[in-house]
Amino acid sequence: MTATDERLRSLTSWHADWRGLRVAVYGLGVTGFAVADTLAELGAEVLVVTERADEERTMLLSVIGAELVVAPDLSTPPERLVEFSPELVVVSPGFHWDHPLLLWTAEREVAVWGDIELAWRLRDKVGDPADWICVTGTNGKTTTVQLTATMLLAAGYRVAPCGNIGVPVLDAIRDPEGFDVLVVELSSYQLHWVGRNAGGRLSPYSAACLNIADDHLDWHGSLEAYIAAKAKVYENTQVACVYNRADRNTLRMVEEAEVIEGARAIGFGLDVPGPSDFGIVDGILCDRAFLEDRAHAAIELTTLDELQEAGLAAPHVVANILAASALARSYGVSPQVIRDVLTAFRLDAHRIELIRVEAGVSWVDDSKATNPHAADASLRAYPSVVWVAGGLLKGVDVDELVSKHVGRLRGAVIIGADRSALRAAFERHAPGLPVREVEADETDEVMPTAVRLAGALAREGDTVLLAPAAASMDQFADYAERGRRFQAAVNEFLGGGADDGDTASDRTDPEGGSGA
Known part of the structure; x- marks a missing residue:
């Protein structure tokens, strides 16, 4: 040496x-x-x-x-x-x-x-180091981090959401006031470099991988390498490894992780929870992990009806809520605090955001759906869709996504500099579906054209859904600009409503890492 x-x-x-x-x-x-x-x-x-x-x-x-x-x-x-x-x-x-x-x-x-x-090594600048709760996954990271941090804050802890969410962890660990806990969003890019050097190995208080789907394969080279990077989130976890029961990859990660003795595996899912799980029973979100008699009892957190009133009932959002609740409960947050937070919490802009309902047609901005897995979750939330899709596909295949959702599509509008993969998928799986393409090269023209074409296809009861299944950098600065322009075009097309400056308040992380 x-x-x-x-x-x-x-x-x-x-x-x-x-x-x-x-x-x-x-x-x-x-x-x-x-x-x-x-x-x-x-x-x-x-x-x-x-x-x-x-x-x-x-x-x-x-x-x-x-x-x-x-x-x-x-x-x-x-x-x-x-x-x-x-x-x-x-x-x-x-x-x-x-x-x-x-x-x-x-x-x-x-x-x-x-x-x-570097941040892990330097975390003791201000008094005792904060605990780290780490979150990764292909989709849902930012929402889960925000939910978890909000629950911890409501419980009285000094907390900072940071990492890939937009605030560097290095800024958080240098804050002169200090924190009790950091909720750290980690992209696969960041996790790739973790754990390679003695002295720099993370040991999260609790950790979660929300899901795994093909994404950023152009960066990692293979799905196996992508999964291996994500799996590092569980290494040396102290208290709770939160995983998705519907995703075998996340369970395998937990099973193979070297954790601190005593750390527990906590599953979450939209089905009935087993002991040590979070899930749903008769429309009630339940905790069967953090109570004494978890073999025979459960703690009620909230209901699907209450989440519906708050605009949080889409299945993938409910999954994020269960994961965040598990992380918060692992740190001692009470069920009542979690319920109170969920009553007031609202999703960030461009995450299944309802823009307008006009003539029975709903217009929804899910520009944050930057990969097929996220778009799949978004499409599943609506029974009849005019789908606005396309952009920078980052090396992933959209064929399965198209074939899976043909039955719910009224029509489709393809955007993006390279539309060939989506066009071919529609030709294979839905040759009779009305599919329109936006051939405009200028950014200013893309969304007005897409909205006009989508509006011509939509009928009462439909949802015009921007869920691109792709990154935005081929035509836009980031997914937030794409969403803003979509919202502005919708309001212009429908008449009245908010202008481009009033459509949403964006709190976005750089797209280069957000979907990793």
Whole structure:
């Protein structure tokens, strides 16, 4: 073991000696800047390497004393990076694992950490470290994190939702007020880098993987690699491993995880719960895990009727509620607090958000459905749909999604720069279905055209549903812009209503990680 290896192994506290450590930070998005800012505060020598940098972050880097190299072509390491000879690299989640810079880093046998490992090592800056409750899954992460954090807050805990939800964990652990617990959303990109180095292995208080479906296979290379990354969320869990009874992958993850002795497996699902599970009995959401007589009794949390009144009754949302309730109960939150929170909680913008009902037709924005698994959940919530779909498919197959839902479709409108995969799927499985394509290249034209075409297909009792099953970056900045433009186009098409500035309040995480 080299002296550098020994030093890195010892850096497991904010109060360790980080001074003078040469660290290269790959990327200057929200995460990359938080990494650079943190390391500069610790006294490390920081070199940020990125393909692009906005003016504000460039200025701030100079203020904190970090060096910046902007190189539009990073197929080879910049000369300054080679001269800098980093002792450690901290990589932003967007960097593909086989990016040329990371291959160069591996050749030089330089340690690579992600922002999550760095934050875990530094979590003791403000008094006793906060407990971490970690959440991952293909879909539902953000809603589950928000629900869990809201339940904990209502119970009187100092809590911060953070991670892939948009607030870097490094910002949360440096908050001068400190927290009792962090609810951390983790993407597969972030989890890929977790657990590789001694001293940096997470040990969550409780953890959940909500579901697994084909997504981001272009990044991970295979479904097996994607699952392996997600499975890291359960490693070293202390109290509760929350898994989806309807998803065998999540159960297998828990069965194979090395956890702290005494940690329990807690299942959730839309069926009748067994002992140590959360589920539904006669329309009542129940906890059969955190009570003494769990073999013969259950605790009522809320009802499907109450969730319907709050706009939270879509099956995939109910599943998220059960998962969040399990995580909150594992931390001691009372059933009454959970019920009170669910009475007042509302979903974020662009998550099965009802825009208008006009002439018996409902218009729904689920732009956050950025992959087939999410779109499947959204489609299942409505009996008759004019489906607006398409975008950047990220290497996943939409054939099964189309074939599964043909029976509920009134028609479809395809958007996106590359519409061929969806077009072919409709031709195979629904040759008689009215399918329209938006051929507009200009972003301003896409949604007005899509809404006009969808409106011509819709009949009373239908739902016009934007559930793209794809990312948005081919035509929009992110899923939030796609949703905003859809909402504005709907209101313009129907007449009256909110304009683009009033359609929704967006609290969004960067799409590059949100669906991972």
